[in-house]
Amino acid sequence: MTQPIVVVGAALVDGGRLLAARRSAPVELAGRWELPGGKVEPGESPEQALVRELREELGVTAEPVERVQGEWPLKPGHVLRIWVARLLDGAPEPLEDHDELRWLTLEEVWDVDWLDQDVAAVDAVLAVWKRR
Numbered sequence: 001m002t003q004p005i006v007v008v009g010a011a012l013v014d015g016g017r018l019l020a021a022r023r024s025a026p027v028e029l030a031g032r033w034e035l036p037g038g039k040v041e042p043g044e045s046p047e048q049a050l051v052r053e054l055r056e057e058l059g060v061t062a063e064p065v066e067r068v069q070g071e072w073p074l075k076p077g078h079v080l081r082i083w084v085a086r087l088l089d090g091a092p093e094p095l096e097d098h099d100e101l102r103w104l105t106l107e108e109v110w111d112v113d114w115l116d117q118d119v120a121a122v123d124a125v126l127a128v129w130k131r132r
């Protein structure tokens, strides 16, 4: 069986808030919210992919802190893995793939329309976030 393509997502937490990003494309995902990130490229570790994606998509320097245990199915052949990440430098801007960003407090986490496949993943992020 072929290995699934791993998509890494960042639970970027800063000042007690979690960053959510609204997708601008493709059309079937546009307008829905996700954790910023993207596909791991050949020869890259998931952590390296996460750092690269956050630089490309948001223009920030960040570091992975802790993996959120679990793996969530996306479209066929793709799975989502998540790391809690910490902002080291810069202020996130929606440079690529997104048209809006929101920093959500714990109470606000469900105020945005997460992608269906992200709901269980965000639940797992919340469990880690509350414990940290």
Ligand SMILES: Nc1nc2c([nH]c(=O)n2[C@H]2C[C@H](O)[C@@H](COP(=O)(O)OP(=O)(O)OP(=O)(O)O)O2)c(=O)[nH]1
Residues within 6 Å of the ligand: 007, 008, 009, 029, 034, 035, 036, 037, 038, 039, 040, 074, 075, 078, 080, 097, 115, 117, 118
């Ligand atoms: N980054 C990210 N992608 C997600 C999430 N949930 C979800 O279904 N996806 C999907 C959307 C895309 O089909 C795929 C990730 O691809 P992408 O387009 O963000 O990644 P990429 O920048 O590496 O892609 P590419 O344009 O280079 O092909 O996973 C999520 O929480 N974060």
